[in-house]
Amino acid sequence: MSKIDLTEEDVELxxxxxxxxxxxxxxxxxxxxxxxxxxxxxxxxxKQEDMIKLQNWVIKNDKKIVILFEGRDAAGKGGAIRRVTExxxxxxxxxxxxxxxxxxxxxxxxxxxxxxxxxxxxEMVLFDRSWYNRAVVEPVNGFCTDKEYEIFMGQVNEFEKxxxxxxxxxxxxxxxxxxxxxxxxxxxxxxxxxxxxKLTEVDENSRNLWDEYTTYKKTMxxxxxxxxxxxxxxxxxxxxxxxxxxxxxxLEKIPYKE
Numbered sequence: 539m540s541k542i543d544l545t546e547e548d549v550e551l552x553x554x555x556x557x558x559x560x561x562x563x564x565x566x567x568x569x570x571x572x573x574x575x576x577x578x579x580x581x582x583x584x585k586q587e588d589m590i591k592l593q594n595w596v597i598k599n600d601k602k603i604v605i606l607f608e609g610r611d612a613a614g615k616g617g618a619i620r621r622v623t624e625x626x627x628x629x630x631x632x633x634x635x636x637x638x639x640x641x642x643x644x645x646x647x648x649x650x651x652x653x654x655x656x657x658x659x660x661e662m663v664l665f666d667r668s669w670y671n672r673a674v675v676e677p678v679n680g681f682c683t684d685k686e687y688e689i690f691m692g693q694v695n696e697f698e699k700x701x702x703x704x705x706x707x708x709x710x711x712x713x714x715x716x717x718x719x720x721x722x723x724x725x726x727x728x729x730x731x732x733x734x735x736k737l738t739e740v741d742e743n744s745r746n747l748w749d750e751y752t753t754y755k756k757t758m759x760x761x762x763x764x765x766x767x768x769x770x771x772x773x774x775x776x777x778x779x780x781x782x783x784x785x786x787x788x789l790e791k792i793p794y795k796e
Contacts, residue, residue, distance in 0.1 A: 542569050556580070578778045585785045586625045593626045593662065595794035600659035602706040605788065606668040609713030610751065611741040612723040614774045618713070618781045619664050622788065632657070635666040648672060648690060649697055657706070669694065670710075673758040678750045679740060691761055698767040708767050709791050711784055712759075713774035717748050 556579045596603055607615040623631055634655045643651050649669060657663040667675075672690040676682040682690075701708050715723075724741070727733045744751060763769045770787050774780040 542573075544569070544573075575778075578782065582621070582778075582782055582785070585782065585789065586621075588789050589622065589626050589785065591796050592789060592792055592794040593630060595796075596662060596792075597627075597630055597660045601792075602657040602659060602704075603662040603709075603792065604657060604701065604706055605662070605664045605709045605711065606670065607664065607666055607711055607713070608668065608670050608674075609774065610715055610720055611744050612720050612727065612736075613713035613715045614777050614780060615666055615713055617777060618784050619666055621781045622785050623664065626662075630660060631662040631664065633664050633666060648686070649693070656701075669697075670758065670762075673762070674751060674754045675740070678747055678754055679743065691757075694762055695764055695767070698762075698764070702766045707792055709770070709788060710767055711770045711772060711787065712755075713780065714771055715774045717745075719775045721745065 554576065556576045595601070607619055609615050619633055623633065632655070636651065636655070639651065652665075652669050655663060655665075669690075672682055672687060673694070677684075677687045698708055724737065724745070727736055759769055759771075772780050772783050772787075
């Protein structure tokens with residue numbers, strides 16, 4: 539085992555509940571890894587406390603928050619959402635993950651079913667995939683026509699501008715992972731009986747359609763990264779670091795006051 543110089547603060551962290559749990563979880567003791575893990579845990583808990591303050595400000599001032607979580611399959615969107623909302627009041631936020639549209643919804647204006655899920659004053663809504671399905675997933679898999687795609691791309695910026703102008707904070711986050719990392723995560727899911735349900739036919743096909751996804755993703759960034767609704771691209775190959783970056787971004791973008 540390589541030598542590592544520990545400060546008094548490091549020793550205190552390793553002797554904490556989280557530190558001891560991290561040490562005991564490993565078959566072979568790795569002080570460096572455990573220290574990194576517990577430092578992340580402490581930092582994230584502090585940010586979660588700040589999320590409570592942010593939510594209190596949202597409730598008190600009747601603010602409306604919309605956060606979009608986008609990215610390739612298995613990029614870690616759901617896990618990040620769970621960590622961000624872990625300690626805030628469940629009565630004042632909603633997580634929206636829409637199913638395949640019904641026949642009636644297909645006949646509506648595309649944005650209609652998303653409008654129905656937007657926050658009321660004093661509420662936060664987090665979309666686990668959003669209207670940007672039509673920018674990437676749908677055209678790649680043939681779930682929409684070329685005309686429907688072009689109409690969406692022509693309307694989405696104005697739609698988001700209307701949201702922002704109606705006193706709604708809109709945050710757009712994209713989780714970026716490599717093809718190798720996605721393949722490893724798919725394999726981990728297949729081996730876990732309690733998680734196999736997560737893999738759909740669309741997920742399986744995404745490996746073969748990687749380049750097509752990339753092409754549409756680049757076009758999405760080029761056309762929809764606007765001043766009023768910019769994209770935040772997060773390197774999600776490292777889940778803990780990605781989650782910390784996401785919560786920091788949310789806290790930075792919302793001008794809450796204690």
